[in-house]
Amino acid sequence: MKIEELKEGIRNISEPRRTGYGNIRHKLEDIIIIGLCTIICGGEDLADMEAFGKSRQEYLSKFLELPNGTPDSDTFRRVFEKLNPSELSSCLINWISCERTKRGTVAIDGKTICGSGNCKHKAYHVISAFVAENQLTLGELAVEEKTNEITAVPELLDLIDVKGDIVTADAMSCQKKIVEKIIKKKADYAIGLKQNQPALYKDTKDYFNEFCDDIPMKSTLDKGHGRIEKREYQ
Incomplete structure (x- = not known):
């Protein structure tokens, strides 16, 4: 991943600070890149961003301007509070997508983040698009509940480039709008x-029953996530 490509993408993000007063001491691209590097290296909060920037300032200055040194934690807070999250997400997705050397399989799946819930809100549920061939997460969207995956998947597809890919998903995504969106994005x-689509499920089952003698079958038995699953493939 080339840092100059990331910088170019950041320049398309709206500047959230007031630029007419002449008191901006740190460049937006410097703030975002230091914050991103901090998270990649295991940092968790704004104080970590300041500490990381100061401890790595000599190295960071090789590709960042840092006209007034490293921003402090208050500067990181003010900027990230006002940044447009959609613009930042789009910038990072486009940057990551540059690493894709070939088309392949994009797996869309939703996971509930364990330990993220408390007495004030339920645990966060995240929809992600993962590229198996490159081991890259192309994009993510947070949803309030698992049932909202149906509306979130088309939104996630709007953010990523899947042209020429094979998009995989579980039965919850077996919806007309999702399939239409995948086709519109020129992907397979x-x-x-499952039986959440009763008519299609019945038609498919009847078709396989009619030709079952000519189609080989494979069965698997797996144990995980507190249950035993038997799967039959034809």
Whole structure:
């Protein structure tokens, strides 16, 4: 991943600070890149960003301007509070996508983040698009509940480039709008089918029953996530 490509993307992000007063001491790209590097290296909060920037200032100055040194934690807070999250997300997704050398499989799945819930809110649920061939997460969206995956998947597809890919998803994504969105993005798909689509499920089952003698079958038995799953493939 080239740092200059990331800088170019950051320049398309709206400047959240008041630029007419002449009191901006740190460049937006410096703040975002230091924050990103901090998180990649295991940092967790604004104080970590300041500490990381100061401890690595000599190295960071090789590709960042840092006209007034490293921003402090208050500067990181003010900027990240006002940044447009959609613009930042789009910038990072486009930057990561540059690393894709070939088309392949994009797996869309939702996971509940353990330990993220408390007495004030439920645990966070995140929809992600993962590229198996490159081991890259192309994009993520947070949703309030698992049932909101149906509306979130088309939004996630709008953010990423899947042209020429095979998009995979579980049976919850077996919806007309999701399939139409995948086709519109010029991708193929392999989506699970269960009885949440009763008519299609029945038609598919009847078709396989009619030709079952000519189609090989494979069964697997797996244990995980507190349950035993038996799967049959045709």
